[in-house]
Amino acid sequence: MFSDFPVSETVQKRHSVRTYDPRPLSEQDLEKLTAYAKTLQTPFGIPVTVHVLETGDASTKKLGTYGVIKGTKTFLGVTVPKGALSLEAVGYSFEQLVLYATHLGVGTCWLAATFDRKAFTGAMNVRDDEWMPAISPIGYPAEKRAISETLMRSGMKSNQRKDWKELFFNGDFRTPLSRAEADAYAQPLEMLRLAPSATNAQPWRVLRQDGAFHFYAKVAEGRGEVDPPIIQRVDVGICANHFCLTAQEQGLSGTLKTTEAPANIDIPDGFRYLFTWTEDLA
Numbered sequence: 001m002f003s004d005f006p007v008s009e010t011v012q013k014r015h016s017v018r019t020y021d022p023r024p025l026s027e028q029d030l031e032k033l034t035a036y037a038k039t040l041q042t043p044f045g046i047p048v049t050v051h052v053l054e055t056g057d058a059s060t061k062k063l064g065t066y067g068v069i070k071g072t073k074t075f076l077g078v079t080v081p082k083g084a085l086s087l088e089a090v091g092y093s094f095e096q097l098v099l100y101a102t103h104l105g106v107g108t109c110w111l112a113a114t115f116d117r118k119a120f121t122g123a124m125n126v127r128d129d130e131w132m133p134a135i136s137p138i139g140y141p142a143e144k145r146a147i148s149e150t151l152m153r154s155g156m157k158s159n160q161r162k163d164w165k166e167l168f169f170n171g172d173f174r175t176p177l178s179r180a181e182a183d184a185y186a187q188p189l190e191m192l193r194l195a196p197s198a199t200n201a202q203p204w205r206v207l208r209q210d211g212a213f214h215f216y217a218k219v220a221e222g223r224g225e226v227d228p229p230i231i232q233r234v235d236v237g238i239c240a241n242h243f244c245l246t247a248q249e250q251g252l253s254g255t256l257k258t259t260e261a262p263a264n265i266d267i268p269d270g271f272r273y274l275f276t277w278t279e280d281l282a
């Protein structure tokens with residue numbers, strides 16, 4: 001699936017926007033976003049649905065973000081049938097929409113925690129057999145961030161990312177993958193590194209082995225409805241989108257699949273295998 005925007009440039013431009021200009025999103029931009037949302041395909045063929053919500057009128061005034069998001073009343077939400085790789089599919093495809101919005105000059109901010117989940121879930125008629133992992137405000141970024149946003153960013157060190165040696169491995173998990181060894185894949189991996197993640201935790205770990213890239217989630221604790229936890233699965237889906245789109249941009253065509261996790265290697269505590277990218281054979 002092609003992206004319709006310059007990937008590396010857009011990835012580097014994107015940042016979370018919590019402070020918006022009060023002017024509403026233009027009908028044209030909203031139309032472009034909803035049309036693009038309908039074309040989104042996930043690597044695992046799982047249907048992901050994007051909803052548009054306008055808050056603030058009598059029926060939707062409860063749809064709040066505890067003051068975290070200022071200046072816009074328009075939100076996107078995303079739902080998916082519960083199942084294996086559904087959450088990774090949400091991360092992958094909703095992030096592609098986030099990048100497309102960035103390309104249009106529209107601000108976004110993944111929200112998985114700081115919003116009234118019950119009210120938004122009700123407004124989207126989310127069924128028991130579906131997940132609604134996240135929403136995002138959309139609108140035009142204000143010229144100046146609210147102080148609360150600046151404080152939030154500095155608390156989470158949102159402008160920083162972990163080093164390569166903590167994230168990418170060559171052959172086994174004892175050997176870091178250097179930029180030089182990554183060769184043509186240095187750019188896809190660098191764009192992956194810049195991806196957004198909940199609390200900027202960057203739970204993704206990638207192991208290169210025999211030309212394949214194996215994606216893992218590093219879980220702090222395996223608890224809750226699924227293991228790895230919902231949000232870390234979404235995060236790894238997001239980073240995979242940056243990797244795949246950048247690889248495509250570089251002319252490296254490949255496919256994401258769930259194959260067998262690599263055997264005969266020591267897996268650090270808390271690492272959970274999710275899926276593998278392999279180059280398509282010509």
Ligand SMILES: Cc1cc2nc3c(=O)[nH]c(=O)nc-3n(C[C@H](O)[C@H](O)[C@H](O)COP(=O)(O)O)c2cc1C
Nearest residue numbers: 015016110111112113114156158196197198199200
């Ligand atoms: C899955 C996911 C969930 C997030 N949830 C929230 C949230 O509930 N509230 C919030 O203010 N930011 C949330 N964020 C935004 C992150 O804090 C932000 O992406 C991170 O700090 C990096 O900053 P950046 O997006 O500007 O690069 C979330 C991001 C992701 C990817």
